[in-house]
Amino acid sequence: MLEFFSDPKVVKQLTHLMESIPFAVWETFYSTAAAALCACLIGLPLGVILVTGAQDGIHPLPRTLMQGLNVVVNLLRSVPFLILMVMVMPLSRIILGTTIGTPGILVPLTVAAAPFVARLVESSLREMDRGLVEAAQAMGCTTFQIVWKVMLPESLPSLLSAFTTAFVTILGYGAMAGAIGGGGLGAMAMMEGWTQRQWVVMYGAVIVLVILVQIFQSIGSRLSVRVDRRVTNQRGARKTRKRQPQPDGGSFDPPGAE
Amino acid sequence: MIELKNLSKIFPAADGELHALTDVSITIADGAVYGIVGMSGAGKSTLVRCINLLERPTSGQVVIDGADLCAMSQKQLIAQRRSISMIFQQFNLLMQRTCLKNICFPMEIAKVKRADAEKRARELLDLVGLPDKADAYPAQLSGGQKQRVAIARALACDPKILLCDEATSALDPKTTRDILRLIRDINQRLGITVVVITHEMAVVEEICTHVAILDHGRVMETGTVEQVFSNPQTEAGRRLVYPDGVRIEQLPAANVVRIAFNGGSSYEPLIASLAIDCGVKVNILGADTRNVNGQAFGTMLLGLPEDPAEAAKAAAYIKNQPDVTMEEVRDYHA
Numbered sequence: 214m215l216e217f218f219s220d221p222k223v224v225k226q227l228t229h230l231m232e233s234i235p236f237a238v239w240e241t242f243y244s245t246a247a248a249a250l251c252a253c254l255i256g257l258p259l260g261v262i263l264v265t266g267a268q269d270g271i272h273p274l275p276r277t278l279m280q281g282l283n284v285v286v287n288l289l290r291s292v293p294f295l296i297l298m299v300m301v302m303p304l305s306r307i308i309l310g311t312t313i314g315t316p317g318i319l320v321p322l323t324v325a326a327a328p329f330v331a332r333l334v335e336s337s338l339r340e341m342d343r344g345l346v347e348a349a350q351a352m353g354c355t356t357f358q359i360v361w362k363v364m365l366p367e368s369l370p371s372l373l374s375a376f377t378t379a380f381v382t383i384l385g386y387g388a389m390a391g392a393i394g395g396g397g398l399g400a401m402a403m404m405e406g407w408t409q410r411q412w413v414v415m416y417g418a419v420i421v422l423v424i425l426v427q428i429f430q431s432i433g434s435r436l437s438v439r440v441d442r443r444v445t446n447q448r449g450a451r452k453t454r455k456r457q458p459q460p461d462g463g464s465f466d467p468p469g470a471e
Numbered sequence: 472m473i474e475l476k477n478l479s480k481i482f483p484a485a486d487g488e489l490h491a492l493t494d495v496s497i498t499i500a501d502g503a504v505y506g507i508v509g510m511s512g513a514g515k516s517t518l519v520r521c522i523n524l525l526e527r528p529t530s531g532q533v534v535i536d537g538a539d540l541c542a543m544s545q546k547q548l549i550a551q552r553r554s555i556s557m558i559f560q561q562f563n564l565l566m567q568r569t570c571l572k573n574i575c576f577p578m579e580i581a582k583v584k585r586a587d588a589e590k591r592a593r594e595l596l597d598l599v600g601l602p603d604k605a606d607a608y609p610a611q612l613s614g615g616q617k618q619r620v621a622i623a624r625a626l627a628c629d630p631k632i633l634l635c636d637e638a639t640s641a642l643d644p645k646t647t648r649d650i651l652r653l654i655r656d657i658n659q660r661l662g663i664t665v666v667v668i669t670h671e672m673a674v675v676e677e678i679c680t681h682v683a684i685l686d687h688g689r690v691m692e693t694g695t696v697e698q699v700f701s702n703p704q705t706e707a708g709r710r711l712v713y714p715d716g717v718r719i720e721q722l723p724a725a726n727v728v729r730i731a732f733n734g735g736s737s738y739e740p741l742i743a744s745l746a747i748d749c750g751v752k753v754n755i756l757g758a759d760t761r762n763v764n765g766q767a768f769g770t771m772l773l774g775l776p777e778d779p780a781e782a783a784k785a786a787a788y789i790k791n792q793p794d795v796t797m798e799e800v801r802d803y804h805a
Contacts, residue, residue: 348563351523351634352577353552362579366567442608443566 226413233401234421240315241397241425245384248322252383253376255327259286260334261360271346272356286328294386297325298393315397318390326383333375337368370441377433381426388422398422473499473522473632473664478531480517480688491517492528492688499681501631504658504665506679506696508672508711514688515668519634522666523555524548535632553581556625560637562617564609570596570620571605577627588627595623599653615646622653626661633657635667639674651677672711676700676763684708696763701731701770702796713759713770726775726782727756730789730797732768741792742773751776751785772800 217223263282266274292300298321302312305320341364349363365372388399398418406415480492491514499505509515520526521533524540533540540551556577564573574592575585583591596602599619609617618638625633635654639647655678658665667679675682675696682700683693686707692699703709730741746752754774761768775782789797 342561342563344559344561344563345565347525348557348559350525351552351555351557352580352628353549354580355549358580362576363565367565369567440567442568443610 223413226411227417229405229411230414230417233405234398234417237396237398237401237418238421238425240395241384241387241399241422244315244318244322244390244395244397245380245387248319248326248387249376249380249383251319251323252326252330252379255323256330256379257334259327259331260338261364263331263335264338264364265356265360271350271359286331289324289328290332292325294321294325294389295392297321298389313394315390315395317393318387318395322383322386325386326379329382330375330379333379334372337371337375338364340371341368370437370443373433373437373440377430377437380429380433384422384426384429398425472501472536473497473666474532474534475499475518475521476532476534478518478521478528478533480514480521480526481529490688492521495531495685495688495690497683497690497693499664499666501664502658502662503681504655504667504679506667506669506675506682507685508669508675508682509685509707510711511670513685515670515685516636517688518685519557519636519666519668522632522634523552523557553577553628554630555632555634556628556630557634557636558618558621558625558638560640562609562614562621562641564617564621564624566609569606569608570601570612570623573609573620574624574627577624581628591627592623595626596620598626598657599623613646614642615650618642618646618650619653622650622657626657626663630663632664632666635665635669637668637670640669640671647674648677654678676761684711697733697768700761700763701733701768702798726777727800728773728775728786728789728797729770729800730773730795731770733794733796741789741795745785745788749784749788751781751788753785 218227259282262274263279263286264270265272266279266282268276268279289297298318301321301324302317304324305312305317308320309316311317345363345367346359349359354363387395387397388402390397391400391403398421402415402418402422405411406413406418475495475497478492478495479490482489482491495514495518497505497507507515507518517526521528522535524533528541531541535551535555538551540548543551564570565576568576571589571592574595575588578588578591579585593602593605596605599622601616601619601623604612604616604620609620612620621638633654638654639650642650651674654665654667657663658678665678667674669675679696681694682696684691684699684703684705684707686705691705691707692703699708700712703712732741742753742755753776756772756774758769758771761770775785786797789795
């Protein structure tokens with residue numbers, strides 16, 4: 214073990230790893246976060262339209278429009294990401310003025326992730342109890358009010374889970390950025406690790422990626438549970454139960470269980 | 472006043488068309504507690520959803536206080552719906568909002584100032600008997616409490632009409648009675664017209680003033696609860712009023728009549744006096760009493776003697792009694 218770490222080749226790689234990891238993590242994080250944000254900004258409304266505009270939805274849109282939308286979403290989801298990256302290069306040039314490097318990856322990531330987010334949002338919203346929509350309609354809510362005040366808030370826990378899934382998926386896609394000269398952990402593992410046979414760099418970058426995914430996933434899962442008011446024995450509700458002590462419940466939790 | 476005029480609703484189904492409602496006409500007076508009762512699949516839920524146009528009737532009119540809802544624009548309809556509240560079997564509370572915020576919701580939609588809305592919501596929580604649950608989430612409440620919050624929410628915008636769609640069907644008998652009492656209280660104190668959809672006659676007995684019996688999408692009979700309960704005119708009505716009736720062949724007498732005592736009088740003297748005055752002995756095959764809006768209603772199944780002359784004598788005697796109605800039950804459950 215000691216011998217391995219005292220090997221000058223390994224030491225060189227380790228040093229390189231330590232020096233470049235912080236920037237690679239930053240690049241991965243910001244490209245993922247920026248792409249995830251853009252994907253959600255496009256995907257969330259798109260997902261809402263897929264639900265509300267359906268023939269049995271609260272605001273049916275023309276059948277042909279909905280079919281077209283579905284085809285586009287499926288199309289974008291079926292193109293392999295590596296090919297999509299190349300295909301949207303002209304779009305990248307128009308929007309960001311560049312097709313390479315870390316900014317160059319943002320457009321393809323967004324284009325690939327937005328329809329994915331739309332589908333996730335769609336299934337989250339479809340899970341919701343239809344009775345709530347009916348109640349809202351009976352109260353005289355407009356379509357917009359139903360979406361904004363009923364569907365989205367009521368699906369919040371499920372939406373947060375969906376966004377977490379999307380975030381982690383985008384993180385994975387982003388690892389392919391190296392192919393078009395982008396940076397980040399994935400590029401580091403591929404370009405500096407794999408192609409230059411620097412195994413320590415490769416594994417090091419991968420391990421950091423794994424840790425990042427773990428961190429984001431658990432943050433997302435926790436948030437999702439925390440905002441969920443539907444089940445009383447979860448963290449989210451526990452807080453309110455402390456505020457509102459109830460004689461018939463709550464006594465099962467040992468003090469300080471949080 | 473709610474006037475449903477010749478409502479029909481046809482759903483497209485796999486094998487052609489499903490006629491959920493056929494030519495339904497009902498008039499509901501202001502301040503009434505109107506029960507619409509029928510077996511599962513009779514079209515009750517479709518009918519109540521036609522009143523606020525959650526379901527658009529295929530033909531016919533829904534006229535509320537003189538205005539035809541079907542002819543309204545979406546905007547007018549949305550405004551109209553704010554004066555028609557609805558409560559549901561599954562409560563349909565917003566699970567991510569506290570009780571207080573749930574009650575504030577319709578006021579939020581109607582753009583009532585937040586502080587005013589919260590004040591009103593707290594008053595309503597008091598009214599439904601849950602003053603300490605303002606900050607609780609619906610998941611922390613029992614079924615009866617959830618329905619109370621739903622009722623408070625329904626009252627938030629001072630509705631003229633409250634629609635109850637099987638509002639007590641998910642609750643246990645005691646909670647059901649409490650909730651029904653609350654609804655009756657609201658009707659009496661606030662003068663809100665209540666439409667109650669149910670498959671349980673007990674619910675109608677408990678709170679309704681009028682009732683319509685719905686069967687296979689058609690109104691079979693309407694009237695005051697007293698009329699319909701003491702003397703149901705149709706097969707569907709009898710099936711609902713006397714759900715546990717046995718087949719006529721199983722009764723140990725050929726000539727069966729049902730007599731109903733319309734409020735007040737006790738029925739033992741009738742049988743006794745029948746025996747004394749006419750010398751006719753009848754068999755009591757079954758008897759039941761019901762409490763309808765505080766009035767006692769008794770019904771009795773009598774087996775008349777096999778001898779036609781004796782039977783006719785008994786029948787004539789019973790018919791002459793005040794406050795007693797009689798009908799033959801030859802076709803009962805036929």
